Amino acid sequence: MRIDRRGWLAMTGAAVLAQSARAWGDGKNRVNPPRIKKLKVTPIALPDPPLLAASGCHGPYFLRNMVELEVEGGITGIGETVGGERTTEALERARKRIVGRSVFATHELSRVLSGLGMGCLAGVELACLDAAGKAVSSRVCDLVGGPARDSVEFAAYLFYRYAADHPVVLADSRVVDGRGKGAKALDDWGEIRTPDAMAAAARRMRDQFGFRAFKLKGGVLEPKRELESLFALADALGKDARLRIDPNARWRLPTAIAIGKELTRLNLEYYEDPVAGRSAMAEVRKATGLKMSTNMCVTAFAHIPDALKLGPIDVLLCDHHYFGGFAGCQALGPIARAAGWGLSQHSNSHAGVTMAAMIHLAASIPELEYASDTHYPWLAEGSDVIEGPRLALKDGRMAIPRGPGLGVSLDRDRLARAHETYVKCGMRGRDDASLMKRIEPGWTGGLF
């Protein structure tokens, strides 16, 4: 068949129209959702104060990977996920697996991204949810089933720490920003390494943000000193303050049991990961009668049958970065209910996009009734990468951000600066031990 120029134009025009109708729906054909066109990954480094944990000392930066998905219809979905070169590379490799797929097909993502790691899945899924929300003018929490609550409770995350202008930190060759001593320090919390200093920090957190639950990051000082800190917190905050302690499995079984027995005198909400492994956790739980929680011994669906058998926990900390994204964490809801477990959220150092994600997620899991963890209050002033002021924490709660998708957007200048910092500082993974060994040369990270 011969086709003249007019016929050809009419046909190709029709093809273009048909294509866009398939993409968006034209009133007759609404079954084809917007599809992913491009993926952009931006590794970033954000200033991190010298917070202490069983892993060592944070800083001078923490890393994150930011994901942007360009989608049909002129929409861009954004996501934030765990940092580090391996996740950056995984996200780069994800590109060819996801381009052309629907932003609504988040279940399919775990299949096509399998083998690239949970952090990669979490970043892509989040950007898809943001894009899907923008496409239908809905918030992410509406898309995934609707919110069970309008705001989400968070716990104060109390860390022992060094002052931000500690000379070893300032002398670190990886520091590439203008931080310095005194007024030029990253923050003004100073050193917190005694029970009194910890109690003062907790009061400041409570007065500033209205927290009612307080988690002490343990596994740093002598266990007895950490116990004293908890008693100091109880004195400073009053009997209604809900306390938690998390030594990140740096305690031996007898230590965990002995300290646990003392903890029964406090208003302890739960005892988080004092020891390593589900069997040892179950022994501590039996010996002390305390409520126990974890983000270390149940971190995947495959761990659940054993946990049901051994009974190591009462509360599970979920995290969309490693529990299979929003879909995985939401699936934990009914499982936790059937197991008799409560749910909370685990956190690592993060920026505002993850903050928004954690609010949407916690709002949309009815079973998630324990205050969630967040490192957000430790994010240095002016270093968030979202547009406008940082998300507000009031009365210990955060409201679901307004607007479609996640309800937050990226500030291009701040993002560019954080990427430049990543390039210049040379950090490519988390390594708390190296800074700790320079500050405390005898430190080994051994068990107490």
Ligand code: GKR
């Ligand atoms: O930020 O040092 C830290 C924490 O210790 C973090 O790495 C943990 O993963 O917050 C976490 C926890 O609850 O174990």
Ligand code: MG
């Ligand atoms: Mg923990």
